[in-house]
Amino acid sequence: MAARLPTYAANMRDNPQWLAMFALGRFLPVRQALWRLAHEGVSDDCSASMFTANQPETVSTLRSEGLVTGLQLPEPVCADVLRFAQSTPCFANLSRRVEFLPSAHGKAVGRAGRPVLTGHYFDRVEACPAVVAVRDDPLLHAVAAGYLGRKARVISTRLWWSFPTSDASDADLNLASQEKLHFDLDDWRALKFFFYLTPVDQDGGPHVYIRRTHNRRLARHQWTLVVGHPNQEVLDAYGPENKTTVLGGAGHGFVVDPFGFHMGTVVRNSPRLMLEVGFGVSSALGRRFHGEPAVQHPRR
Numbered sequence: 001m002a003a004r005l006p007t008y009a010a011n012m013r014d015n016p017q018w019l020a021m022f023a024l025g026r027f028l029p030v031r032q033a034l035w036r037l038a039h040e041g042v043s044d045d046c047s048a049s050m051f052t053a054n055q056p057e058t059v060s061t062l063r064s065e066g067l068v069t070g071l072q073l074p075e076p077v078c079a080d081v082l083r084f085a086q087s088t089p090c091f092a093n094l095s096r097r098v099e100f101l102p103s104a105h106g107k108a109v110g111r112a113g114r115p116v117l118t119g120h121y122f123d124r125v126e127a128c129p130a131v132v133a134v135r136d137d138p139l140l141h142a143v144a145a146g147y148l149g150r151k152a153r154v155i156s157t158r159l160w161w162s163f164p165t166s167d168a169s170d171a172d173l174n175l176a177s178q179e180k181l182h183f184d185l186d187d188w189r190a191l192k193f194f195f196y197l198t199p200v201d202q203d204g205g206p207h208v209y210i211r212r213t214h215n216r217r218l219a220r221h222q223w224t225l226v227v228g229h230p231n232q233e234v235l236d237a238y239g240p241e242n243k244t245t246v247l248g249g250a251g252h253g254f255v256v257d258p259f260g261f262h263m264g265t266v267v268r269n270s271p272r273l274m275l276e277v278g279f280g281v282s283s284a285l286g287r288r289f290h291g292e293p294a295v296q297h298p299r300r
């Protein structure tokens with residue numbers, strides 16, 4: 001909770017609508033009522049998409065499971081994003097205080113005086129045409145419209161490294177959204193596309209998602225101010241068989257309803273580069289990272 005306070009404070013200062021969503025968006029009946037009011041989205045023609053996934057199937061599996069894997073970024077797009085990230089300085093641990101090239105992670109740890117779990121690009125992603133092409137892709141927008149309804153719009157574009165770390169504290173891990181199952185409250189309804197730009201195996205900091213928790217929620221996980229809950233408690237409540245650890249090669253993509261429980265995990269081998277494109281339904285809400293201004297996304 002403490003790690004997320006700067007984000008919450010900035011949201012509250014700038015946007016009274018965020019507070020209503022943050023207070024009520026955790027209650028399943030409220031979400032379901034709003035879902036029923038949503039107007040069906042108009043699906044884009046996906047023939048120009050860089051992806052081969054099928055839109056109706058993706059939306060239908062997302063509805064039932066909360067997670068769909070197997071989207072694949074074309075190799076040249078993946079290579080362009082990786083090249084951009086390798087040659088552009090990122091920021092340590094979600095603050096602009098320490099800026100470094102990913103190859104100089106060791107030095108950044110020295111300058112930060114603490115473990116550096118992540119390197120974020122914040123609004124610098126806008127300078128990468130390949131990222132913009134992914135964000136504008138018709139399949140992503142068609143899936144978002146099919147799942148969220150007509151109001152679907154991009155609310156986040158995020159590119160970041162997760163670095164191998166062995167000495168992180170609980171606070172460091174919480175700040176990096178690692179090793180603690182949580183749900184996101186970024187909007188009344190949301191979905192997120194994630195793409196690995198580097199190969200991710202068991203030791204590569206795979207994303208973990210608890211399937212079907214996007215539309216099931218015990219009362220104690222609704223009547224709570226905190227979004228993170230102990231992993232074992234979540235697994236006991238929703239069944240360990242619903243835990244999916246997403247492994248994949250460079251370019252592997254997946255889409256999740258982030259109201260379902262999920263988490264990143266600690267990287268133990270080589271750095272993981274991840275791209276997120278998030279969709280929501282409220283024009284006034286953008287996804288913010290720890291007090292950073294939300295990246296602005298013009299309506300398509």
Ligand SMILES: O=C(O)CCC(=O)C(=O)O
Pocket residue numbers: 177184206207208262263264265274
């Ligand atoms: O790093 C990851 O795999 C998960 C990130 C995450 O938990 C989030 O964006 O809320």
